[in-house]
Each structure stands twice: as structure tokens, then as C-alpha cells.
Amino acid sequence: MDKNSGQKSAVQYLYPPIDPFDQRMIDMGDGHKIYVEQCGNPRGLPVIVLHGGPGGACSPAMRRYFDPRAYRVVLFDQRGCGRSQPHASVEGNTTWHLVRDIEAIREALGIEDFIVFGGSWGATLSLIYGISHPERVRRLVLRGVFMMTQAELDWFYGGGAGQFWPEPWARFRDMIPEDEQGDLIAAYHRRLFSGNVLEETRFARAWASWENALASVYSNGSGGDAPGDYARAFARLENHYFVNAGFLEEDGWILNNVDRLADIPGVIVQGRYDMICPPRRAWELAQAWPDCDLRMIRNAGHALSEPGISAELVRVMDKIAAEEGLQDPWPR
Known part of the structure; x- marks a missing residue:
């Protein structure tokens, strides 16, 4: 089964x-x-969806993980990406701006508290928001946990994941001269912010392709060729956040503050073979978070569209709806 067929088969669960x-x-x-x-x-029941990246965007498929009779689903494109403006801008664009944006959205929509649903960088932002505003979070539902630590960046951009995927790693690494390959995040940063849009787009596509190539357990190693506008926003924002260590005060900030989530129930849905965000981080988080249910999905990687991950996320949200007495599960 290739990557695309894996994505198609996930639709049956939505x-x-x-x-x-x-x-x-x-x-x-x-x-x-x-x-x-x-x-x-x-x-x-309000639920806010936090997309990945940084620099991704919400999509119509993200609406489909929730029983529409039971949930009031809020989606938004984070600063600088998707339909938000200005596009691909890193000015005034930090983790703490995003936390304030979530609060502004909550207030504008008249919502007291909500379930926070996020994957990958969206899981990072969910955790940071929950730590910052625990009184506003009913539950956290996370997928493909990323904790914004240097060890995770070293794994993905320092050759760890490349040990398993040498062909796409070589394509990504060899875009950069050998004397700059010791710090690929910094090397790409210089090119993604060169001021030459054609150069920025070329390196943005390479940056996005490396990540896309490893997203699914069904991948054949081809990351495809993302549309230029999307790739440029995705790569610039992601790189901007990584160069700045997520704008967190210290490495390991999330785990160091996880006690603030003690009264918030959480579920983590994690692909066993996630090459982008290895399962160890999800396990460490679950160990430190008393009311957390970690669900490892065998034969699954990182992508939201992995069949096992999609099925489990829908199952989780249906169970929450039933526990809240909102609806019987949608007839299948």
C-alpha cells in the first residue's frame, strides 16, 4: 500500500x-x-482544532473527526499561513502570539472553555495553551506529540531520521554545501529568508518535501512537490520557530510545567512508527501527566491521515460525546 492509498482508506472512518x-x-x-x-x-460541545507546522493550515478534512450533531468545531489558520494574512510573515509571529490568538478567538465566539484537539505542532501548541490557561481547557486530545525540544530537532534535522530514510535525507541535506551541513536549520534559514522569492520557494519545497516524505508509514520516500505559496509559508514559519526554539524559556519547558495539566484529562494518539515525532516523547509526557491515556497505534506513522490514527481519533471523540451525554454515536 502506498502513501496515497493509505490516505484514501482513512476516509472511511471520518x-x-x-x-x-x-x-x-x-x-x-x-x-x-x-x-x-x-x-x-x-x-x-466546543472543540478547537490546532493544525500542525508551524505554517500548515486547517483543511476541510479536519472538520470530519467530530460528530456534527454533538460538537461545535472551531478551526483557524495560524498567523502567516492558510487564509490568514499577511501570508508567510514571521513578524509578530511567536508561540505567545498564537496563545493570545486562541484566547481572542475564544472570547470573540463567546466560548467559556473547550476541548483542545491538536497534532504535531498543534499538539505542542495545545499543551502550551493548556499550561498557560488550564481553566479554559476541558480536555486535551493530541496526536503525534512534539515537545519542541532540541533533541527532537536534532533527531529530524541532524541525521537521526535520515538513518532510516537515507534517500530523501540525502536530497534534503545535499541542497546545502557540505561546509554548512553541520546545522541544516540555520543553513536553510539563510536561504528561506534571503529576500529572493524564487530562491526561498525552491528551498521551501525541499524543506517541505523532507517532512512529507516521512509523514506516513506507507510512504515510498517521495515527498512530492508542494505548491510554492504553501511551501514557502510552511517552511519559513516552521524554520522561524525552530531557529528560536519555539520561543520557550528553556529546553524541556513543556515537561517542566506539565503539573499545570494535572486536573485536565488527556488522550494521546501516537503512531508507533512515527519518524517525525518519535513515540518516546509521547510516552514521557504520559508518564508525567496523571490523567493521560496514551494510545500507541501499530503500523502507523505521523500523519493525521494514517488509517489507524484517524480511526482512533474519531473513536476518542465519539466516546467523549457519549460520556457528555450529547449523542449516540453516528450510525456507521
Whole structure:
């Protein structure tokens, strides 16, 4: 089974496609305008979806992990990406700006508290938001945990993952002269922010391709060729956050502050063969978080679209809806 067939088979576990009942741009007052949409039941249990990257965007498929009769689903494109403006901008774009954006969205929509649902970088942001505003979080549902530590960056950009995927690693590494290969994040940073849009886009596509090549356990090692605008926003923002260590005060900040999540229930859905965010971090987090249920998914990698991961996430959200007395599970 190749990557694309794996993605197709995940669809069988999702709810039918749904359109938003609300779409808006929220002006944050500092030059950034954030795209926000709502779908599902306007009176349902609120859940906010935090996409990955940094620099990805929300997609219509992300609406489909939730019973639309039970949930009021809020999705937004984080600063600098997707439909938010300005596109690919790193000015005024830090983790703490994103935490404030979530609060601004919550207040604008009149929501007291919500379930936070996030994967990869979205899991990182979910954890940081939960630590910062535990009173606003009913539950955390996380996928493909990334803790924004130097060890994780070293694994993915320092050759660890390349031991398993030497062909795409060589393509990614060899874009950079040999004398700069000791710090590929810094080397790519110089090119992603060169001021030459053509050069930035070329290196952005290489950056995105390396990550895409490893996202699925079904991958054949080809990362594809992402559209230029998307790749440029994705790579610039991701690199900007990584160069700045996620704008956290110290390495290991999340684990060092995990006690603030003690009263918040959490579920982690983690691919056993996740090459981008190795399972060790999810396990460490679960060990330190008393009310956390870690679910390792065999034969699954990192991507949200992995069949086993999609099936488990829908199962988790259906179970929460049933526990809340909102709905019987959608007939399958």
C-alpha cells in the first residue's frame, strides 16, 4: 500500500463532509488577520482544532473527526499561513502570539472553555495553551506529540531520521554545501529568508518535501512537490520557530510545567512508527501527566491521515460525546 492509498482508506472512518456555518477574519490589532471558521452544532460541545507546522493550515478534512450533531468545531489558520494574512510573515509571529490568538478567538465566539484537539505542532501548541490557561481547557486530545525540544530537532534535522530514510535525507541535506551541513536549520534559514522569492520557494519545497516524505508509514520516500505559496509559508514559519526554539524559556519547558495539566484529562494518539515525532516523547509526557491515556497505534506513522490514527481519533471523540451525554454515536 502506498502513501496515497493509505490516505484514501482513512476516509472511511471520518464523518461526511460538512460546510462551515460561520467564516470570518478576526483582526488581532497588530497587523495580523486570522481566518476562523465554525461547523457542526452551534450549541454543541466546543472543540478547537490546532493544525500542525508551524505554517500548515486547517483543511476541510479536519472538520470530519467530530460528530456534527454533538460538537461545535472551531478551526483557524495560524498567523502567516492558510487564509490568514499577511501570508508567510514571521513578524509578530511567536508561540505567545498564537496563545493570545486562541484566547481572542475564544472570547470573540463567546466560548467559556473547550476541548483542545491538536497534532504535531498543534499538539505542542495545545499543551502550551493548556499550561498557560488550564481553566479554559476541558480536555486535551493530541496526536503525534512534539515537545519542541532540541533533541527532537536534532533527531529530524541532524541525521537521526535520515538513518532510516537515507534517500530523501540525502536530497534534503545535499541542497546545502557540505561546509554548512553541520546545522541544516540555520543553513536553510539563510536561504528561506534571503529576500529572493524564487530562491526561498525552491528551498521551501525541499524543506517541505523532507517532512512529507516521512509523514506516513506507507510512504515510498517521495515527498512530492508542494505548491510554492504553501511551501514557502510552511517552511519559513516552521524554520522561524525552530531557529528560536519555539520561543520557550528553556529546553524541556513543556515537561517542566506539565503539573499545570494535572486536573485536565488527556488522550494521546501516537503512531508507533512515527519518524517525525518519535513515540518516546509521547510516552514521557504520559508518564508525567496523571490523567493521560496514551494510545500507541501499530503500523502507523505521523500523519493525521494514517488509517489507524484517524480511526482512533474519531473513536476518542465519539466516546467523549457519549460520556457528555450529547449523542449516540453516528450510525456507521
